[in-house]
Amino acid sequence: MANPLILSPRRRELMVQLGRDKRRQDRKDEAEVVITQAIKIFRHHLPEMLEESPCADRFERLWPDIDAQLRQDLKTLHAYRFAYSVICQKLEMGNRQGIWCIAIPPPYLTVRRPHPFRSEHWHQATITMANAAHTWRTTLSEPTQDPDRLFARLLVCGILYGGLNRPYLWLAMGRALLEIQPLSGNHELTWITLTLEPGELPSNSYYRHDEHDGNAEHNEIHQTGIRAITQVNYMPDPISLGILRQLLKHRPATWCPPTKQAECLGLLQKELGAEISQQALCRGAIGLTEHQLGTELPQVLLEYAAGRTPSASLPLAYWHRLLQPRLYPANQDTYQKFNSLESVAKWPMASTSQPSQKPYLLDELRAIFRQDPAAPKGPKTIITELDALGNTSALTLSEQVLVSWLLSLLLTRRLAPSTAQRYLESIGKEWLSMTAQLPLASYDGIDFTELYHSILNRPRSQYQRDFMAGRLQDMHVFAVEAFDMAALPESLATGEKKIPHVSAAIVDEPLFAGLLAQVDCFIDTDVTLRMMLKSFLIMAYRTGLRPGELAKLRLMDVEPSPIGWLFVRNNRHGHNKTDAALRKVPLYPMLTGNERDLLKRYIGERRMQADSNKELLFHAAGNPHERVNLQQISLMVRSVLYQLSGGLHYRLYHLRHSCFSRMQLLLHHDLVSLPDIVQRALLPYPDTQREEIVRLIAGQHRLRDRYMALAVMAGHSSPEITLNHYLHFTDLLLGCHLACNQTPLSRQESQYLFGISTHKQRTLDCEQEKPTPLTPAKLMPHLLKRLGAYQATPPRQVRQGIKAKTLADANRASHYVQSEAVLKHLEKGKDLREIASQFGLSAELLATWHASAIELGNLVTQKARSRLIPRNRQRQLLPAELGTTAEKHALADVLKVCQAMRKRPKQMAEFRWAIRYCLTNSNSSHAGIKFTSPKIFRRFMTFVSKLYPWSQWRLDLHVPQDKPAKRWHLHPALAVERSTLRKVQQFPQGYAYLYLNHPKEELCQAGHSSPMLRYLFHRFAIILFKATSIRRWQIGDSQNLQRIAKLADTNPMTYEVLMEIDRMSRDMTRYEMALCGSLFHEALQRADEDVYRDVVEQLNEEGRQRAAEWSVAQDEPRWD
8 A cells, every 4th residue: 555655756646635635624624614503503492402401392393493594504505414414313313322202304315326337347347358258269279178177167158148247156056066967947948046045135945954845935934954045047048058068078076166256266267367356257248248149138137147136036946837837636625714723824813804802902911911019920820811812812913913922922932021021012002003904914025024114113212113123023033934924025123134035936827727726616605706716816916916905996996998907096995005006007908818708707797786886896795895805815825826736835925926027028028039838837828919918018118118117017116126026037038138149159169168079060050051150049959958968857746645626526606696686787677688698697597586586576475465575675676685794794604504505405405495484474574483383493493593593593482371382392592582372272382483683782682683584595585496486385274275276287288277277266365366366377378379368368258247346346366
């Protein structure tokens, strides 16, 4: 180093040296003046804050005045911002030291332009590397079998032509080449998976010592034997492949690669014959790479190769799946199981669709840890109380995480109760308040990071912020293990050495098709729920919307157009994560043909069913304004894909990763040719659709602008976020672009770089119609064929003991929900054929439902009034909707029980009998079901107690005084109100009215009953019974009606039979006439044309003869 006391003898250099020192001192003097003046202004307004015992009570009120005077008195904008920054630093220092606790004024942020990649230094390095590369190529005059020399050549070629410009990959390359078969791929694509210790790059996989598939993420992360690793897939260019082939061919078993970067750099300098720094070597070489003939290297790939913009590679296990996309058996056949306790590894499932039933949970937790000096609690007592609180309460997911974490601190880590109490006080309140309504089960690592930062960035001292960050991170690590939440991509605590992780996984097209097929195998779901689940998954897989964004989509957020734009915006069901998340995304162009038909049908049905376009597109059963259970969907996706893939770990969020990685491939589809295995596995679109998708997302812009448009589609503020976490094919695209190298090769280079003999060169020349110089791109197929022996066979996933559940095993979907939507449209006067086309159902089936609904409305009481439809709803086809949310939730649970009966003939027979009895012994003006026979009552209750337990029923029983109620066999849990019977002769065994208690507790205590059972049976009667059967329900014990019903079944129908029915009807009561009319009409419709005409003429003649009688007796039936 130069002695600073020795001044330069040259005047120019001396003036520069002295001028630099003078300017430095001038800046210090200026800063001293500005700071002194700023503190003086601060003291003028707030002198009490500069005392030994400062008081900051007036700071918030007077700070605007201080800021205004700083602007006014300081001469320049630079001086003002400098003074402002210094004061803010001093205030923050006081917060850290606990002197005061105030909200620090927002700092001025200087957004600096990123340092340009193509700078003067880069240009000089490029010239240096160009000269070195030219000299090096001239030295290739003799072959070599020295492994160190070949490894050095491999590094040189990788740096010059293959994008291997990150020094930390050089050592990983050497370690990878120690394997007997270090390559992966097939006849059209090959790569080397480089394994690194996380640090330079985030980890993207987990390694189990007794397994080598790099895929242990589904196991507990902190178990012994599992560690995080980083896998980078290096796709060698053709020149590097040629050197690699020679190295693999000649390497001895005792060869040891370099173990330090300095050794690699030494090999490179020796091979190039020039002393070039590591930075110049890497940055200068990439400038040569992009100028290779035939190579068009986009800027985004250039910066990825140079290490300026990282992008997580797809782990090797998922690449193996792309090579062999087979489906393994899956035995998941019920959807409800994913909403049960067993769905989560070892901690209880939390409720996500219901609000918390513990509004004072924080108070209860504090009470558990509170110590009474007179009777202090021991750790065992606190653990018992915490365990009871977690097991007996319906808690939300965030509440369950907090309680279980506190329990683990005491049980697993053996912390003192006072320490656990301190942790609770530090984060408990803000954690519960911030996460009460958030769908945490659908969050990824970035979502959690933003949530935690929103908690930490509130006004507090730096010590408190650091302590809270540590506790939040500790709780999240526990939640990752116990509740399968996504890991954080970066550390929260300052200075924490936690390894960042990117969960990289791709769901290929065959696997996604298997997932949709498995949804059809859920036997406890109806067709509407299956369609909703498949539509949700398709939209997540094709549009890349976050699960929470899909869950809050309303019908009004889906544009009714050929493109079907989805508007992602804030509403009462959820808010966007950031301003960048406010966007619109195309739907229908992103889908395949079958998916488009399914989505259009589902959205069309939802629009027809909805009373308002503010209803949710995906909603909970029975309530179109309640968000779908994302945790249940997430667990289903994880479990089904785990089995179908043969043991690979997937999350619901990986559908979003798959979408944007697929879009990344589409952004390059017109620039480079992609391998067939990738196109088959991930790009199911024809060329025209690919162009349309790119045009809709990115327009006709440069590739750089396409990546910005892709970030907008993802809802990210910059392309860096998308590239770092969601795009997993950057290494593949880099390799594909560099494989297009058309630089002519001399025979000498072909021999010494590729190891191709003179005879083989002549053979390759003869294969061409017009002999042209060999190029790296032309030699690529030859090299891939020769390197096949060094490609490792993908490990075979073994999934034994699982019997597949297929669509044939699943029950046929119920028409329960479809019939409701159809009849609602018929009530509005819509055409039946149009509705049938919209729903994809036959017009005959819809006509059957319509006729059954009409006949149910025609059921009458003894007073000839409608039995099931009240007067104010006489023209309606459906029963009145249930009035409360509690009833709708209870009904949804009962529907699952009913669906489980469909495969049991005996239970279905009892089900049909109970429906008929209920609907013919109750009416719309009286909630009770009447019974006059104890035997029938016992039979009815035997069945309906499977739907609703005995404790939910109430019986109003009237029995004679001399006859006890034993014969009614009353259940102990049944609430009974006994009364003395007066009409003993009419009801010798007594009679009773059965009521179903209202599920809402307040209404139940007030004595209200619920029409849930009559509503349920009415809806099922529409789809289970034909109109002809319903007409005969009210025949009962009437012998006249029974004889007429028997005559009406005559086949073929004759003139004599019809006239006999007419004769018998004249001697009936008014009630029997009303019932007989429908039987006669049914029989008349089955007669042939001649009989029909003769009967009508005869009845008309008789009608004219009895005209006077008809005018007096209005009650007589008319057959016109």
